[in-house]
Structures are given as C-alpha cells and as structure tokens.
Amino acid sequence: MSILVIAEHNNQQLNPATLSALAAAVELGGDIDLMVAGSGCQAAIDQASQIACITKVIAADHSACEHFLAENIAPLIADNASGYTHILAAATTTAKNIMPRVAALLDVQAISDISAVISENTFKRPIYAGNLIATVQSNDAVKVITVRATAFDAVEATGGSATVETLESVNDMGISSFASEQLAESDRPELTAASIVVSGGRGMASGDNFDLLYRIADKLGAAVGASRAAVDAEFVPNDMQVGQTGKIVAPDLYIAVGISGAIQHLAGMKESKVIVAINKDEEAPIFSIADYGLVADLFTALPELESKL
Amino acid sequence: MKILVAVKRVVDYNVKVRPNSDSSDVELANVKMSVNPFCEIAVEEAVRLKEKGIATEIIAVTIGTVQSQEQLRTCLALGADRAILVETDIPVEPLAVAKCLKAVYEEEQPDIVLMGKQAIDGDNNQTGQMLASMLGCAQGTFASEVSVEEGSIAVTREIDGGLQTLSLKLPAVITTDLRLNEPRYASLPNIMKAKQKPLATRSAEELGVDVSPRTQLLGVELPAQRQAGIKVNDVAQLVDKLKNEAKVIS
Numbered sequence: 001m002s003i004l005v006i007a008e009h010n011n012q013q014l015n016p017a018t019l020s021a022l023a024a025a026v027e028l029g030g031d032i033d034l035m036v037a038g039s040g041c042q043a044a045i046d047q048a049s050q051i052a053c054i055t056k057v058i059a060a061d062h063s064a065c066e067h068f069l070a071e072n073i074a075p076l077i078a079d080n081a082s083g084y085t086h087i088l089a090a091a092t093t094t095a096k097n098i099m100p101r102v103a104a105l106l107d108v109q110a111i112s113d114i115s116a117v118i119s120e121n122t123f124k125r126p127i128y129a130g131n132l133i134a135t136v137q138s139n140d141a142v143k144v145i146t147v148r149a150t151a152f153d154a155v156e157a158t159g160g161s162a163t164v165e166t167l168e169s170v171n172d173m174g175i176s177s178f179a180s181e182q183l184a185e186s187d188r189p190e191l192t193a194a195s196i197v198v199s200g201g202r203g204m205a206s207g208d209n210f211d212l213l214y215r216i217a218d219k220l221g222a223a224v225g226a227s228r229a230a231v232d233a234e235f236v237p238n239d240m241q242v243g244q245t246g247k248i249v250a251p252d253l254y255i256a257v258g259i260s261g262a263i264q265h266l267a268g269m270k271e272s273k274v275i276v277a278i279n280k281d282e283e284a285p286i287f288s289i290a291d292y293g294l295v296a297d298l299f300t301a302l303p304e305l306e307s308k309l
Numbered sequence: 310m311k312i313l314v315a316v317k318r319v320v321d322y323n324v325k326v327r328p329n330s331d332s333s334d335v336e337l338a339n340v341k342m343s344v345n346p347f348c349e350i351a352v353e354e355a356v357r358l359k360e361k362g363i364a365t366e367i368i369a370v371t372i373g374t375v376q377s378q379e380q381l382r383t384c385l386a387l388g389a390d391r392a393i394l395v396e397t398d399i400p401v402e403p404l405a406v407a408k409c410l411k412a413v414y415e416e417e418q419p420d421i422v423l424m425g426k427q428a429i430d431g432d433n434n435q436t437g438q439m440l441a442s443m444l445g446c447a448q449g450t451f452a453s454e455v456s457v458e459e460g461s462i463a464v465t466r467e468i469d470g471g472l473q474t475l476s477l478k479l480p481a482v483i484t485t486d487l488r489l490n491e492p493r494y495a496s497l498p499n500i501m502k503a504k505q506k507p508l509a510t511r512s513a514e515e516l517g518v519d520v521s522p523r524t525q526l527l528g529v530e531l532p533a534q535r536q537a538g539i540k541v542n543d544v545a546q547l548v549d550k551l552k553n554e555a556k557v558i559s
Contacts, residue, residue: 096450100403101448131531132530253557301544308544
C-alpha cells in the first residue's frame with residue numbers, strides 16, 4: 001500500500017488537522033508521502049519534511065496554487081496519483097472543495113469524513129448529521145478519502161527528515177480566480193485546535209453580549225464558538241459556527257452557553273471530553289449530553305464565572 | 310440565461326432516523342421525505358435570479374426513484390419552469406449522480422448549475438465538485454453570496470477561516486450553503502399550477518450512464534450515546550467540579 005496525504009496549510013504553517021489525517025494514514029499502514037501545494041510555501045514544505053511518519057514530501061510551489069483553487073489543485077493531485085492506493089486529506093473546507101474533484105478525475109467514488117479505519121478498504125463515517133454511523137467498503141482501486149480530524153490523534157510533527165521532491169509542472173486552468181477574502185483575525189486559539197472552547201447560542205441575544213464569553217475565554221486560553229442560530233442571527237461570523245455544517249471540535253472542555261442543543265450543533269461537539277451547559281431552560285436538550293449542567297440566567301452566571309476563574 | 314438546479318429527495322430533517330431491523334441500512338419505511346434543505350436554497354437562488362431578470366429558464370432535475378417526482382413538483386411550485394427525472398431503481402452514489410447530471414447538462418447546455426452543498430442523508434458533499442470536474446468548469450462551493458456578471462460569476466464562499474470570494478468563468482457549478490438565502494414556501498395556487506408544468510422522465514441507461522455502485526454499505530449503527538451528567542447548583546460548584554473532579558481547568 002502506498003498513501004498520498006494532501007497537506008493543508010496557509011503557505012507558512014501546516015494546519016494541525018493534517019497531522020490527524022496522517023494518523024489515519026498510519027492506521028492504514030504502508031508508505032506515506034505528503035503533498036504540499038502552495039505558493040511561497042517553503043516554510044510549510046520545511047515543516048512537512050520534519051514529520052517522522054512520512055517517506056517523502058511532494059512539493060509544488062507555484063502561483064497557480066496560491067489560493068488552493070480546486071480547479072488548479074485537483075488536476076495536480078490526480079496527475080501525480082499514479083502508484084498510490086489511497087489519497088487522504090483532513091476534512092477541512094479546502095479539502096472538501098478539492099478532493100471530490102480529484103475523485104471524479106480518477107473516476108472513483110470518494111469517501112467523505114471518515115471517523116475510523118476498519119481495514120484498507122473499509123471505514124466508518126457519520127451520516128445524517130452524526131445521528132448514525134455507517135460502515136462503508138470501497139471497491140475502487142484508489143480510495144480518495146477525507147478524514148474527520150477530531151477522530152484521530154495527531155502524529156508527531158517532528159523527528160523526521162523526509163526527502164523533498166519538487167513538481168515543476170503546475171497549470172493554471174484559467175477558469176477561476178481569487179478575488180478577495182475576509183478572514184477572522186483573533187489572538188485566541190483556533191477553534192478546531194483549542195483545548196477549551198466556549199460557545200454561545202441564541203440565548204446570548206446579541207453580538208455585543210459575546211464579550212461576556214470572550215472575557216472568560218481569555219482567562220481560560222480558550223477559543224470561542226457559536227451555534228448556527230447565533231450565526232444565522234448575525235451575532236458572530238460564520239467561521240465561528242460549531243456543528244455538522246460548521247466546524248467539528250473535540251476539546252478537553254466545551255462550555256455551551258445559551259445553546260439549546262439542536263442535533264446539528266451536538267454533531268459538531270459531542271466528542272468533547274467534558275461538556276458544560278449553562279442554560280436557563282432546564283428542559284434544553286443540551287443537558288442530556290452535558291457532564292455538568294447549570295440551570296441559570298447566563299447574564300448573571302457568566303460574570304460570576306469570570307470572577308471565579 | 311438558463312439555470313439547471315439539481316435536487317435530492319431525502320428523509321425530512323425533522324425525522325429522527327434509526328437503523329433498520331437488521332442494521333443493514335437506515336430505516337426508510339413510512340418515513341416522511343422532502344427536498345434536501347440545501348437544495349431548497351439552490352432552487353430559491355435560481356428563482357431569485359429569474360425574478361431579477363438574469364435567468365430566463367429554470368430546469369429542476371433529480372436522479373432517483375419514481376417517487377422523486379414529488380420533490381420535482383415541489384420545485385415546480387417554487388418557481389422552476391420544467392423538471393427532469395432521471396429514473397433509477399437503485400440508490401445512486403455522488404459519482405453516478407454527477408455522471409447523470411453531466412449527461413443532462415450536455416443536452417440542456419445551461420449557463421449555471423446550482424445545487425445544495427450536501428444532502429442531509431449521506432452528508433457526502435461531493436456531487437457539485439464532481440460534476441464541475443467532469444465538465445472541466447469552475448466550481449463555487451459553499452456559496453453564501455452569488456453575483457452574476459457578464460460571462461462570469463462572483464461567489465462568496467464560507468470557508469474555515471471566514472469568507473472567500475472567487476470569480477468564476479461561466480458555465481460554472483455553484484453549491485449552496487445555509488446563509489445564501491431563506492427559501493420561500495410554495496403558495497397553494499402555485500402548487501396547483503405546478504401540476505400542469507412539464508416533467509420529463511429519462512433513465513440512466515438512456516443517457517448512457519453506468520450507475521452501478523462503487524461502494525458497499527456494510528451496516529448502520531447508532532453512535533455511542535453520551536450519558537447525562539449532573540446538575541450543579543451554582544457557579545461556585547461548577548468551578549469546583551471543573552478544577553477538582555474533571556481537572557480540566559487549573
């Protein structure tokens with residue numbers, strides 16, 4: 001078996017989710033190569049070459065890869081896929097955009113968002129917003145897979161010295177181009193990587209009230225998330241959404257504040273080690289999965305919590 | 310401008326799904342079925358483009374069993390002009406769906422293909438990307454805003470880090486995220502009118518598409534259930550428990 005993992009990075013740094021995708025590759029067994037495609041991404045390539053579990057870094061540093069456009073990256077992956085039995089990437093929005101395009105180029109049925117490796121061709125994956133777990137066997141020669149990062153413990157990021165092979169032929173397909181982006185800037189940890197996450201829901205009542213959560217998060221070194229209801233109500237931007245269609249998180253501690261606990265939200269956080277729920281409605285479904293529930297008005301509970309931390 | 314909107318018949322989002330008696334698949338007997346919510350957003354966007362005078366014709370298409378006609382009628386009631394059912398009697402995977410859509414695309418030659426970013430049953434999030442790949446055209450996935458310009462389309466996408474706007478050459482495939490719009494409800498007169506609108510039925514064989522599955526579902530199970538813990542009396546007790554029992558804060 002020979003596995004190609006596609007690295008997620010921002011041209012400077014590898015995304016830790018890639019280390020979890022590599023962990024799934026290690027479970028599969030066999031040689032693992034890591035592709036780093038970007039523009040001005042030498043730092044990410046250097047970082048990749050230090051990962052102990054990989055044999056080789058396949059690097060493509062080219063302007064056509066700058067914004068990870070699926071139209072340009074997918075053919076690059078497909079053209080260099082020969083010899084590999086598995087192509088994996090962490091199930092981030094970047095990979096969800098690119099990997100099905102790769103699978104179609106190779107004429108194979110991709111397997112999305114696997115949460116467990118059963119064998120080289122059989123995987124578990126959540127369906128119906130995580131309400132059910134399916135066991136799926138792929139009969140394709142090449143398995144194109146995205147990996148739910150929270151389901152696999154990251155491999156060591158250092159300790160290796162992989163060789164780097166550089167791809168020279170990269171094409172700009174000329175059918176799509178980057179126009180602009182609005183990226184969240186925050187000094188707080190990234191949601192999917194944080195060991196503590198504090199999330200607010202509709203009960204927060206306004207975007208301004210999220211300050212109550214930010215102050216607690218800063219005392220705990222936590223990231224701040226939100227339910228879909230809070231994002232839909234425009235309290236906070238979409239990149240904060242935790243849930244089946246937002247981010248999947250599994251921190252050591254998840255504090256849900258003013259979140260009722262819709263299935264969609266639970267799907268994104270129920271693998272957290274310890275869950276705390278603060279809600280004034282004692283019937284809220286979130287309490288059925290919380291380790292510690294506090295029935296209280298969040299506007300009195302949060303300032304008190306802040307003062308006691 | 311012609312728009313093709315692809316939709317899927319799925320278990321209604323209010324239904325609590327469970328495994329069937331031998332855990333070989335999801336229990337689908339006597340379960341309410343609906344248009345996939347992400348696909349409803351795609352239909353709504355197409356209708357808005359028509360209302361703005363940008364789109365001239367909306368064709369709704371689905372790949373599925375004969376019962377999927379119900380969902381196509383819903384699309385017609387929401388504002389699609391005509392519908393196409395590509396009938397199959399087996400469940401189809403995203404790769405096969407994309408191949409059927411490619412065949413329909415080639416007959417219809419639309420400028421834009423709209424569909425939901427994922428269906429709430431399989432949660433695969435693949436079909437739009439696969440179709441764009443097969444057509445060799447651009448893709449705007451997870452769209453929260455679209456703006457059609459001369460020969461191109463600007464698509465704002467919801468990505469992990471925030472929002473990204475791309476400019477895509479037409480034709481293009483757009484997959485819709487939750488915040489693109491809020492779909493309308495079909496009015497009774499429009500539901501009545503939809504019964505008269507054309508609905509063509511094709512088959513995958515007729516379109517020359519091999520839809521045989523590449524994967525096998527070995528089983529379906531409930532996820533490990535989390536037990537409810539305890540209710541604490543106040544904030545002081547909560548902090549004490551987190552520090553001394555769970556030991557997750559110091």
